[in-house]
Amino acid sequence: MDSDSDSDGSHISATPPNSPPPSTAARHSPVSRRRDILFSSIKLRKKTPAPTSTTSRTILQPKISKKKSSIPPPKSEPIDSKPLTAAPILSNLPFLIKKSANPSDDNSSDGLLHGGHCTSKFASFLKSKDKILNFEPDRPVEIKIQTDAGSAGLGEVVKDEVVVVDKGFTVKSARKSLGLIGGGGDSGLLKCQKPKSGSEGNFVKLNINGYGRKKFSYKNKRTGVSSSTRRWKNSRVRNKGNVKGKGGEENGADDEEGLVVDIETGEERLNFHSEPIEEAVMRVRNEASDENLVSLLKLTHGYDSFRDGQLEAIKAVLLGKSTMLVLPTGAGKSLCYQLPALVFSGITLVVSPLVALMIDQLKHLPPSIHGGLLCSSQKAEEASETLRLLQEGAIKVLFVSPERFLNAEFISIFSGRSLISLVVVDEAHCVSEWSHNFRPSYMRLRASLLRGRLNADCILAMTATATNKTLFDVMQALDIPSSNLIQSTKLRDNLHLSVSKSGNRMKDLIQLLKSSPFMDIKSIIIYCKFQSDTDTISKYLRDNNISAKSYHSGIPSKDRSRVQELFCANRVRVVVATVAFGMGLDKSDVGAVIHYSLPESLEEYVQEIGRAGRDGTLSYCHLLFDDATYFKLRSLMYSDGVDDYAVNKLLCQIFSSDGLSTEETLSIAKESASRKFDMKEEVILTILTQLELGEVQYIHLLPLINVTCTLNFHQTSPPIFASRDFVVAAILKKSEMKDGQYIFNIPSVANIMRMQAVDLLNHLQSLKVKGEITYELKDQAYCYKILKVPEDTCLLATQLTEWLGEVETCKVRKIDAVFNAAAFAANACDKSLGCHKDHHTPCLQKNILYYFNEDADSHVPTQIEQNSRFLRADIKVFLQSNAQVKFTPRAVARILHGLASPAFPPSTWSRTHFWGRYVHMDFRAIMEAAKEELVNFVGKHVT
Numbered sequence: 001m002d003s004d005s006d007s008d009g010s011h012i013s014a015t016p017p018n019s020p021p022p023s024t025a026a027r028h029s030p031v032s033r034r035r036d037i038l039f040s041s042i043k044l045r046k047k048t049p050a051p052t053s054t055t056s057r058t059i060l061q062p063k064i065s066k067k068k069s070s071i072p073p074p075k076s077e078p079i080d081s082k083p084l085t086a087a088p089i090l091s092n093l094p095f096l097i098k099k100s101a102n103p104s105d106d107n108s109s110d111g112l113l114h115g116g117h118c119t120s121k122f123a124s125f126l127k128s129k130d131k132i133l134n135f136e137p138d139r140p141v142e143i144k145i146q147t148d149a150g151s152a153g154l155g156e157v158v159k160d161e162v163v164v165v166d167k168g169f170t171v172k173s174a175r176k177s178l179g180l181i182g183g184g185g186d187s188g189l190l191k192c193q194k195p196k197s198g199s200e201g202n203f204v205k206l207n208i209n210g211y212g213r214k215k216f217s218y219k220n221k222r223t224g225v226s227s228s229t230r231r232w233k234n235s236r237v238r239n240k241g242n243v244k245g246k247g248g249e250e251n252g253a254d255d256e257e258g259l260v261v262d263i264e265t266g267e268e269r270l271n272f273h274s275e276p277i278e279e280a281v282m283r284v285r286n287e288a289s290d291e292n293l294v295s296l297l298k299l300t301h302g303y304d305s306f307r308d309g310q311l312e313a314i315k316a317v318l319l320g321k322s323t324m325l326v327l328p329t330g331a332g333k334s335l336c337y338q339l340p341a342l343v344f345s346g347i348t349l350v351v352s353p354l355v356a357l358m359i360d361q362l363k364h365l366p367p368s369i370h371g372g373l374l375c376s377s378q379k380a381e382e383a384s385e386t387l388r389l390l391q392e393g394a395i396k397v398l399f400v401s402p403e404r405f406l407n408a409e410f411i412s413i414f415s416g417r418s419l420i421s422l423v424v425v426d427e428a429h430c431v432s433e434w435s436h437n438f439r440p441s442y443m444r445l446r447a448s449l450l451r452g453r454l455n456a457d458c459i460l461a462m463t464a465t466a467t468n469k470t471l472f473d474v475m476q477a478l479d480i481p482s483s484n485l486i487q488s489t490k491l492r493d494n495l496h497l498s499v500s501k502s503g504n505r506m507k508d509l510i511q512l513l514k515s516s517p518f519m520d521i522k523s524i525i526i527y528c529k530f531q532s533d534t535d536t537i538s539k540y541l542r543d544n545n546i547s548a549k550s551y552h553s554g555i556p557s558k559d560r561s562r563v564q565e566l567f568c569a570n571r572v573r574v575v576v577a578t579v580a581f582g583m584g585l586d587k588s589d590v591g592a593v594i595h596y597s598l599p600e601s602l603e604e605y606v607q608e609i610g611r612a613g614r615d616g617t618l619s620y621c622h623l624l625f626d627d628a629t630y631f632k633l634r635s636l637m638y639s640d641g642v643d644d645y646a647v648n649k650l651l652c653q654i655f656s657s658d659g660l661s662t663e664e665t666l667s668i669a670k671e672s673a674s675r676k677f678d679m680k681e682e683v684i685l686t687i688l689t690q691l692e693l694g695e696v697q698y699i700h701l702l703p704l705i706n707v708t709c710t711l712n713f714h715q716t717s718p719p720i721f722a723s724r725d726f727v728v729a730a731i732l733k734k735s736e737m738k739d740g741q742y743i744f745n746i747p748s749v750a751n752i753m754r755m756q757a758v759d760l761l762n763h764l765q766s767l768k769v770k771g772e773i774t775y776e777l778k779d780q781a782y783c784y785k786i787l788k789v790p791e792d793t794c795l796l797a798t799q800l801t802e803w804l805g806e807v808e809t810c811k812v813r814k815i816d817a818v819f820n821a822a823a824f825a826a827n828a829c830d831k832s833l834g835c836h837k838d839h840h841t842p843c844l845q846k847n848i849l850y851y852f853n854e855d856a857d858s859h860v861p862t863q864i865e866q867n868s869r870f871l872r873a874d875i876k877v878f879l880q881s882n883a884q885v886k887f888t889p890r891a892v893a894r895i896l897h898g899l900a901s902p903a904f905p906p907s908t909w910s911r912t913h914f915w916g917r918y919v920h921m922d923f924r925a926i927m928e929a930a931k932e933e934l935v936n937f938v939g940k941h942v943t
């Protein structure tokens, strides 16, 4: 499709010129990448009854575990053959104080994990028995711990030193691994520096009775700077090049128990005393009674009681019942797998969509539970270290990204063995394409894989935000019976919700921040949709003497971490952020969340306001909305749409291989295919994923590689080299010569050599190291092998297109629902439910709950315009003035909505007068009109 046209006849349009078209950069850099990858696959699942009960009750009875563990049995076995076989879970487990990880370092934009990008520094964020692999060895953390448990335990800060005195625990043993807090080896990089005895004046002592989890927020009396921050700096200097903790050596003991402080977040963590916990675990294994569970909870987490839904979920899981758990954000879902992980003998595998979340959850594991993580951008040695520890039984809870399930080696660890006791699917709504952020990679998480290949009997799916339709889908995919749904209200009642329609959002925002209650709130998140907004607003706030920083995926990860650090340390009052901020952020005292832009769904709204008031205090959430943003965001929901014929053409290319041998690696270059089919790369990936994971497995997807290689020989002449090296011979045979360079396609050569593309690349690399060749690679491509050719490509294309259309409709319905709820509150609420002025907690809560419980496909009314008297005339003019270009109805509608697409780039098309002119009108209505006009236009020009 050629679309290079400058002249579009704008001068003769039917409507007067619009206000200047929105900047394409702004329009097309919404940070919600969720939408970009939302398209996915057709799932033709068997229908099972929808979950009916909102709360399932379980009767806990001991169950005999069938599982064997690689972990040797403990010295003290349970008294009888009770359900859950024992493991030496606690002795000599390490205690870890970690430098808080940086959740924003996920390379994938907005912190979302796609294709498993994460920086390697997370990779080694691992707790293990022998080692703590720190990702920044040059930045060890020191924490001083007061060992004198006999002291009164009153906290104070002197000379920036932090120490925790634990009254409730005693030091269990003195270990030699002095550099490692509680560690058993000497390779740990986190430092525990013991105070010199009697130097109490240097240390903070907290009166915590061993169990408290108070917020640590002491300030240095002199500087006013948080001691943890200062401490952090000090420790860096002091520990340079010194891995072993000197202080620890001096004192001869470093295995402290009690409460300790995360040096960066200031958060307290419980150290533990292994024997009482071990005994408590045994008691739960013998009888998972409320009493036994509460006493374990107290020992491991320091809490006196369970929150709503927790006990029920834990009991169900301990009984081996696969469970769907829906609790509000911040309600404490993690605990529901942490305690079972401790009790089960095998591994608990936690699947999480974000590296940031994984890090956060790993960080928040109680010290009695060993954790590790695997993500795809780990260095090979880091991943193998984790796997080694896993196989040794040194990891109880392993966090993995869904992409890990593509890795055959990983799956093979568990195949045929009963190593896994529990699989936890966190953010389980991602499994469903009807959720607000479906992840194609979550499609791999099917009960068949988890049970069949990983040998995991029990699955715990957790989410805070799912409509009934999504829940049904997830439970069906994971084979969770409808009776095993544990669900509590979706909104915390400490969130005060308000809404206002705004004519000038910037001005209204400042006014809001300067008025009660917001003016007194010390920690505020402002959510925006567009990156550019976050920068503009934060600057504007600073200009108005409000301490603010922006946060979005376009900011370098180091700076993002810094913003998060400052915010967590209460040194920045406001963070103006895109959706990228907040995932994995467990700052408990965020007092307000303000939406500067309309969220894309009520799920997103609930998730984001859930960042506020996690400490249970009354917190304020205000939503500013306007029509223009709604139109813009609604329009963007259509940017991934595809047409039947384009999908058909793509399928023809996918299955166009000559040989169709299952051994052949085929490829589709991302960029050129995207342009050729006018389809976003993510949409192509979605279709490929569906072809792999749908009901029929047509292809097997392989890792992305650059497929075009340009090669130069430097030492040996090519023919002589070819006679010695059969790979080179094949390359010469398959290459095109251009300017003395050999250009070839990697998979083609690999195929004739009957080798894997990756092995060919390794071979080239070794020749390069020897100085024989240099080469360049380009054209990133999706690689795959064909397993089955569809009998009817057209039918398959139609099914795929229809399904993608349904997903699109679902997304549009979501944004309509959130707009309607806001508009109702602002314009139509009769205040009968108790709302007053801008305060609309009752009516918003009601609408949100209604939305979550609504009938799956119920109609959501829209206020968007369906027609315009100038539309037809404008389309006519547009087509006439671009008569040389082949348009589809979708292409015309996109241009009229100002939506970029691969074949109609904004660099060319935003110049037209029609670009974005009809963004306020329903996209599909424009497509319909464009279709009719195109038929007329083509009819006239053909005859």
Ligand SMILES: Nc1ncnc2c1ncn2[C@@H]1O[C@H](COP(=O)(O)OP(=O)(O)OP(=O)(O)O)[C@@H](O)[C@H]1O
Pocket: 303, 304, 305, 306, 307, 310, 327, 328, 329, 330, 331, 332, 333, 334, 335, 463, 464, 586, 610, 614
């Ligand atoms: N029984 C309990 N008593 C007191 N605090 C608890 C209890 N259970 C969990 N918490 C605390 O509540 C906070 C939120 O817990 P958690 O992170 O598990 O929430 P979540 O439900 O996973 O939230 P989100 O959906 O936002 O990730 C944590 O600080 C946790 O320690």
